[in-house]
Amino acid sequence: MAKSTQAKPALLTVDDDPEVLRAVERDLRREYGDRFRVLRAESGATALEALKQLKLRNDPVALFLVDQRMPQMSGVEFLEEAMQLFPEAKRVLLTAYADTDAAIRAINNVKTDYYLLKPWDPPEERLYPVLNDLLDDWLSSFRPPFTGIRVIGSRWSPQSHQIKDFLARNQVPYQWMDIEADEEAHRLVEYAEPDGPHLPLVLLSDGSRLIQPSNGQIAEKIGLKTRAEKPFYDLVIVGGGPAGLAAAVYGASEGLSTVMIEKEAPGGQAGSSSRIENYLGFPVGLSGGDLARRAVTQARRFGVEILTPQEVKGVRVEDPYRIVQLADDSEINCHALLIATGVAWRKLDVPGLQELTGRGVYYGAAQAEALSCQGEEVYIVGGANSAGQAAMYFSKYARKVTMLVRGDSLTKSMSQYLIDQISAQDNIKVQVHSSVVEAKGENSLEAITIANTLTGEKETRPATSLFIFIGALPRTDWLDGVVERDKQGFILSGPELMRHRRPRGWNLDRDPFLLEASVPGIFVAGDVRYGSVKRVASGVGEGSIAIQFVHQYLSKVGG
Numbered sequence: 001m002a003k004s005t006q007a008k009p010a011l012l013t014v015d016d017d018p019e020v021l022r023a024v025e026r027d028l029r030r031e032y033g034d035r036f037r038v039l040r041a042e043s044g045a046t047a048l049e050a051l052k053q054l055k056l057r058n059d060p061v062a063l064f065l066v067d068q069r070m071p072q073m074s075g076v077e078f079l080e081e082a083m084q085l086f087p088e089a090k091r092v093l094l095t096a097y098a099d100t101d102a103a104i105r106a107i108n109n110v111k112t113d114y115y116l117l118k119p120w121d122p123p124e125e126r127l128y129p130v131l132n133d134l135l136d137d138w139l140s141s142f143r144p145p146f147t148g149i150r151v152i153g154s155r156w157s158p159q160s161h162q163i164k165d166f167l168a169r170n171q172v173p174y175q176w177m178d179i180e181a182d183e184e185a186h187r188l189v190e191y192a193e194p195d196g197p198h199l200p201l202v203l204l205s206d207g208s209r210l211i212q213p214s215n216g217q218i219a220e221k222i223g224l225k226t227r228a229e230k231p232f233y234d235l236v237i238v239g240g241g242p243a244g245l246a247a248a249v250y251g252a253s254e255g256l257s258t259v260m261i262e263k264e265a266p267g268g269q270a271g272s273s274s275r276i277e278n279y280l281g282f283p284v285g286l287s288g289g290d291l292a293r294r295a296v297t298q299a300r301r302f303g304v305e306i307l308t309p310q311e312v313k314g315v316r317v318e319d320p321y322r323i324v325q326l327a328d329d330s331e332i333n334c335h336a337l338l339i340a341t342g343v344a345w346r347k348l349d350v351p352g353l354q355e356l357t358g359r360g361v362y363y364g365a366a367q368a369e370a371l372s373c374q375g376e377e378v379y380i381v382g383g384a385n386s387a388g389q390a391a392m393y394f395s396k397y398a399r400k401v402t403m404l405v406r407g408d409s410l411t412k413s414m415s416q417y418l419i420d421q422i423s424a425q426d427n428i429k430v431q432v433h434s435s436v437v438e439a440k441g442e443n444s445l446e447a448i449t450i451a452n453t454l455t456g457e458k459e460t461r462p463a464t465s466l467f468i469f470i471g472a473l474p475r476t477d478w479l480d481g482v483v484e485r486d487k488q489g490f491i492l493s494g495p496e497l498m499r500h501r502r503p504r505g506w507n508l509d510r511d512p513f514l515l516e517a518s519v520p521g522i523f524v525a526g527d528v529r530y531g532s533v534k535r536v537a538s539g540v541g542e543g544s545i546a547i548q549f550v551h552q553y554l555s556k557v558g559g
C-alpha cells in the first residue's frame with residue numbers, strides 16, 4: 001500500500017542573490033535540518049510554484065524567510081500570495097538597511113512577524129534566537145495535516161460516491177472535500193488543474209493526482225493487486241465476502257495454492273454492515289469493515305493471493321481444468337473453483353430513481369455517505385435487518401431518520417434486538433404502510449413521493465438523501481450454461497441437484513458433494529447458493545466446509 005508518512009514541516013527561503021541564498025540555506029540547515037525541511041527558491045514565482053506543490057501534497061510550511069528586494073516580485077508581494085496558501089506560516093523579511101521603511105510597512109500589510117537586517121552574522125546571535133522563538137510559537141499551534149488520500153468532488157456526483165465507497169470498503173483512510181462547501185477544495189483544484197476542473201480529483205500523499213479515476217486506477221496507486229502471479233492454482237475463489245474469505249483461509253492454511261478474486265472490496269455485504277451483533281465470539285458486535293480487515297489479514301498470512309478490484313466474467317471447463325475468465329481478458333486455470341459471489345441489492349423500480357442514483361439515492365452505502373448527512377433528514381426504505389442497522393448508524397449523524405416500511409410493523413422482518421434499539425432512539429421514526437413511488441430532482445434528489453399502501457394516498461416531501469435496503473438477488477448470468485441455477489439465479493448444489501437423477505453432463509460415478517454444483521470441481525458457498533441461510537456465520541461455515549470437499553475432489557482429479 002502507498003505509504004502516507006508525515007513530511008517534516010518546511011522552512012522556505014527566497015532570494016534572487018545566489019550567494020545570499022546559499023548562505024541562508026546553509027545556516028538554516030545547520031540549526032534546523034534535523035526537524036525541518038529547508039527549501040530554497042531564487043524568485044517569488046518559483047517559490048509560489050513550489051508552495052502549490054506542497055499544498056497539493058498537504059505538506060506543512062512553518063516559515064518563510066524572504067528577501068525584500070527582488071526583481072519582478074518583491075518579498076512583500078511574495079508574502080501576500082504565500083499567506084493565502086499557508087496562512088499559519090511565520091513570515092520573516094530579509095532587508096538591507098535602506099529597505100527598513102518598506103519592512104515596517106509590511107508588518108501591517110502582510111503581517112510579517114519579523115524583519116532581519118542583512119548580514120545576520122553570527123547566526124547564533126542574530127538569526128537563531130529570532131527564528132527559535134517564531135518556530136516555537138508555530139509548533140505550539142501546529143496540528144499535523146491529514147496525510148492520506150484526499151478526494152475532491154461534488155457531493156451529488158455519482159463518480160465521487162463511487163470513489164468514496166471504494167476507498168471506504170477497502171479500508172483506505174481518505175479525506176472528503178466537497179467542492180461546493182469547502183474553500184480549500186476550490187483552491188486545491190485551481191492549483192492542480194489550472195486549465196479547468198475535471199472532478200472528482202484524487203490527491204495522493206506522494207504528490208500525484210488522479211482525475212476522474214476508475215476504481216482500477218485507484219487500486220493500482222494504492223497498491224492493490226488485480227493480476228494473478230501464476231497461471232495455475234489448486235483453488236480459485238470468486239467473491240470475497242464472508243464465505244469466500246473463510247474458504248480462502250481454510251484452503252491456504254491447508255496447503256492449497258489459493259487465489260481469491262473480488263470485484264469491489266473484500267467483506268462483501270457484511271463489509272457494508274455497520275454492526276454485526278450476532279456473530280459468535282463478539283459479544284458487543286463488530287463492524288463488517290472490522291471483520292473484513294481481520295479476515296483479509298488472516299488470509300494473507302496464510303499466503304492467499306487476493307485480486308481486487310477484479311471481476312470474473314466467465315468460466316470454461318476443459319477437464320481437468322476450470323478456466324476462469326477475468327474482466328481484463330486474462331485467464332486463470334485451476335482444478336477446483338469455489339463460487340461465493342453472494343447477492344447484490346435489488347433495485348427499486350419507480351420513476352426518477354435511476355437517474356438520481358448516486359445523487360442522493362443510494363443502495364446500501366451507509367458508511368460512505370453518513371458523514372455527509374450530518375444534521376439532515378435521511379429516508380431509509382426497507383424493514384429488514386440491513387435497513388435497521390443503517391437507521392441506527394445514520395441516527396448518529398443525521399438530525400432525523402425516517403424508515404419507510406411497506407408492512408404494518410418491523411416484527412416480521414427484523415431481529416428483536418434491532419427493533420428495541422430503534423424504538424429507544426429518539427431521532428428515528430418508523431413510518432409503516434409506506435412505499436416510495438417517485439423521486440424528483442434536477443441535479444440531485446429534492447423530493448420523494450410516498451404512497452400509503454392501505455389507502456393509496458400520496459404525499460410529496462422534500463428529501464435530499466434516500467437509502468434503499470430492499471433485499472438482494474444473485475448476479476450469476478456469467479454462469480449461464482455452465483452450472484444449474486434456479487429462476488432467480490441461485491446456484492443449485494449437492495442434494496438439490498439430485499431430485500431424480502444426477503445432473504446432466506455429470507461424468508463421475510459418485511453423486512455431487514454437499515456444496516458441489518452441477519459440474520464436478522465447481523463448488524458454491526454462502527448467499528449465492530440455492531437454499532442458503534443468509535447470515536455471516538452460515539457463509540463462513542459453508543466456505544470452510546467447502547474446502548473439505550475440495551480436498552476430496554482434488555485427491556481424485558487427474559493432472
Ligand SMILES: Cc1cc2nc3c(=O)[nH]c(=O)nc-3n(C[C@H](O)[C@H](O)[C@H](O)COP(=O)(O)OP(=O)(O)OC[C@H]3O[C@@H](n4cnc5c(N)ncnc54)[C@H](O)[C@@H]3O)c2cc1C
Nearest residue numbers: 239241242243263268269270312342386526527534535536
Ligand atoms: C447491511 C447488511 C447488514 C447485515 N447484517 C448482518 C448481521 O448483522 N448478521 C448476519 O449474520 N448477517 C448480516 N447480513 C447478511 C450477511 O452480510 C450475508 O449473509 C453475508 O455477507 C453473505 O456472505 P457471502 O460471502 O455469501 O456473500 P457476500 O457478502 O454477498 O459477498 C460476495 C462477494 O462477491 C463479490 N462478487 C460478486 N460477483 C463477483 C464476480 N463476478 N467476480 C468477483 N467478485 C464478485 C461481491 O462483490 C461480494 O464482495 C447483513 C447484510 C447486509 C447487506
